[in-house]
Amino acid sequence: MKKIAFLGGGKIGRTMIVHVTEGKKAEVAFVYDPFVKDTDICGVKVVSDITEDMFEGLDLVIECATAEVVAANIVTALKHCDFMPFSMTAFRDDELREKARETSLTHGTRVYLPHGAILGLDGIFDGRSELTEVSVVTTKNPKALGRTDTEYTVLYEGSTREATKLYPRNVNVHAALALAGIGFDKTHSKIVADPSVNTNTHEIHIVGKGIDFTIRVSSFSEGGVSGKYVPLSACGSLDRVLGGAGFQFV
Numbered sequence: 001m002k003k004i005a006f007l008g009g010g011k012i013g014r015t016m017i018v019h020v021t022e023g024k025k026a027e028v029a030f031v032y033d034p035f036v037k038d039t040d041i042c043g044v045k046v047v048s049d050i051t052e053d054m055f056e057g058l059d060l061v062i063e064c065a066t067a068e069v070v071a072a073n074i075v076t077a078l079k080h081c082d083f084m085p086f087s088m089t090a091f092r093d094d095e096l097r098e099k100a101r102e103t104s105l106t107h108g109t110r111v112y113l114p115h116g117a118i119l120g121l122d123g124i125f126d127g128r129s130e131l132t133e134v135s136v137v138t139t140k141n142p143k144a145l146g147r148t149d150t151e152y153t154v155l156y157e158g159s160t161r162e163a164t165k166l167y168p169r170n171v172n173v174h175a176a177l178a179l180a181g182i183g184f185d186k187t188h189s190k191i192v193a194d195p196s197v198n199t200n201t202h203e204i205h206i207v208g209k210g211i212d213f214t215i216r217v218s219s220f221s222e223g224g225v226s227g228k229y230v231p232l233s234a235c236g237s238l239d240r241v242l243g244g245a246g247f248q249f250v
Contacts, residue, residue, distance in 0.1 A: 002026045002242055003058050007050075007073060008065030009033035009041050012086065015231035016062065016238055017042050025242055029058060033065065055080040060112075060241060063087060064234070067168045071096055074111070078103040084112040084241060086234065088175035089164040092184050113180075114237035117173050117202060117230050120215050124206060125180040133207035134181040135188040136160075136174050140200050142193040144221050145170055149193045156191045163189035173202050181206070200227035 004020070006013050009031045020026050021042045031041050034048040047054075050073065055061065058081040063070050070090035077083050078100060091097045104111055115121040124134070142149040145167065156163055160174045161184035171189065178187040201218040219227030240249075 002060060003029055004060045004062060004242075005029045005054070005058055006031045006044075007033075007061060007063040007069050008086075009036040009038075009046060010064065012231050012234050013062075013064040014041055016064070016234050017044055019235040020238065020242075025239065025244070026060075030054065032069075052076050052079075060084060062238065074100050075103050078109045078111070079107050080109075082110045082112060082241070084114060084237070086114060086116060086172065087168070088113065088116070088172045088179060089168040091175060091179055092161050092164040112237070112241050113176065114234060116176055116233055117200070117217055117219070117227060118176055118204070118215070119217055120204075120213075121176060121180050124177065127206075127208060127211055128181050130211055131182050131206060131208040133188075133205070134177055134186070135190070135205045136177055137190040137192065137203045138171060138173060138201070139192040139194050139197060139203075140170065141197055141221060142195055144200060145191075145193050147193055150195055152196070153193045154190065155193055156189065158189065160184045160187035160189045163191060167191060177204065 067087040067090035178184040204215040219229035
């Protein structure tokens, strides 16, 4: 049984912890979250500080907190184990991304990039050498964006690199697309606040040599930055990383 740890004990983190512990899919060593008042989550110890020695002996660390937590821990963790980040906006930092890549190659560890709220990310990655245009429009209720707009408002339109800087907790979909496709500078982002909706919707358009397809993903917002689909997606990604018997889509 693999030994894992979580960085982040919010909704997505708790969903995965319950999924893992109830299914006895892995041994969870700890959950790092300085903002959680509980001393444990599903019997798993919650810690408010983390040191490098805590990564020793682990097989995998799952981050579901913020881009800052990724930046602070990914390189250190990769010296000892694999890493699966959900806060993909951290990789707008080219230097961090390169350090993580070099560290994983040096130590024989892996960075697993979950598809999160996106359907078809694997297809985008497979066809990336032929792609010429990638764009994404994200529409959310203003509350999910930390705003109080009373009418349809385009908050941002431009490069994904700048979008991930302005809205790091709300556009992990954009960052994942940039990583899978043509990069943070060439990917085009649009962010919309619409008080008439209660869903998180991402409309993605991909154009390339002999390729033209559109993906529209919409899921009910439960009040946070992520929709109802993301926790299900997160558990599926974790299952594939942990491995197991039976049929597997890859």
